[in-house]
Amino acid sequence: MSKIFVLGAGAMAESFIKGVLQKHVVSPSDITVINRNRPERLNELRRDYGIRPAESIADAEDSEVIIVSVKPYDVRDALKELSPFLHGQTLISFAAGIPIAFMDRVVEGRAQVIRTMPNVPVAVLEGAIAMAVSERVGADQLERAKQLLRQIGTVVELDEELMDAATAFSGSGPGFVSYFLEAMEQAAVELGFSATMARQLLIQTVVGTAKVLEEWRLSPTDLRERVTSPNGTTHAGLAVLNESGMREAILEALTQAAKRSREMGEEYTSE
Incomplete structure (x- = not known):
């Protein structure tokens, strides 16, 4: 059983x-947590989960796995403080945009670095977690990291060059999906539904659709084609979405989000 040191006490760490x-x-x-600001958060986590607040960052020396759950602009300083207490531990970063090479350099190669991008649904243990791994990470350490992260969602390992796109796709994805659902909810109200009724139907439609895709092992294209009859209601609505350029807008939204992820990495890692 690994001893885990968590750097940060925000929503993702919790x-x-x-x-x-x-x-x-x-x-x-087996879990020790440190937080630079808001010390009351450590008391909350101890009360709710029974974890141990760290006495200092030096407590990381006794850990096997270190979770870096701080804002991207705090990663450099956090790793500099952490570096003297590293001796080969597995370091898992949740920070958007921060490359493995940068983290390796700051800790002077003293840790086995794994870069991840979890999304908001990890809060209900249904997250999507993109993962890129340093070549220095051993097979056992990688499997242990995956085992830990699988407890909060689905883990997909990919080449680091795709991490900015993953940040846009799955990291920002809940925001994009919610934007579409927001528009559907507003449209339902304009069609005569109460806001409460519209949201009930909307949420169950989304949950049910996701379950069908997963359990029937269908692609979104497969399911769309199954529910779209020629000249039917779905066909009529999809024609409007196609004419509005929705696919092109989605591609551009993801492209710009990925670009911003790269920019953040450059901003927060420049000397």
Whole structure:
């Protein structure tokens, strides 16, 4: 059983702690947490999950896995503080846009670095987690990292060159999906539904569609074609979406989000 040191105490860190404890892959006594600001958060996490607040960042020396769950602009300073206490531990970063090479350089090669991009649904243990791995990470360490992260969602390992796109696709994805659902909800209200009724139908439509795609092992194209009859209601609505250039807009939205992820990495890692 790994001892885990968590750097940061925000929502993403709490989701990780909740997942690994709820699935019983570690015990509360094996998790130590430190937070630079808002010390009251450590008391909340101790009260809710039984974890141990760190006395100092030096406590990381006794860990096997370190979770870096701080804002991208804080990664450099956090890793500099952490570096003297590293001796080959697995370091898993949740920070958007921060490359493996940069983290390796800051910690002077003293850790096995894994870069990830979890999304908001990790809060309900249903996240999508993109992962890129340093070539220095051993097979056992990689499998242990995957085991931990699987407790909060689905893990997909990919080449690091795709991480900015993954940040746009799955990281920002819940925001894009919510934007579309927001428009559907507003349209339903204009068609005569109450806001409460519209949201009930909307949420269940989304949840049910996701389950069908997963359990029937269908692609979105497969399911769309199954529910679209020639000259039917779905066909009529899709014709409007196609004419509006929705596909092109989605591509451009993802392209710009990926570009911003790259820019953030450059901003926060420049000397």
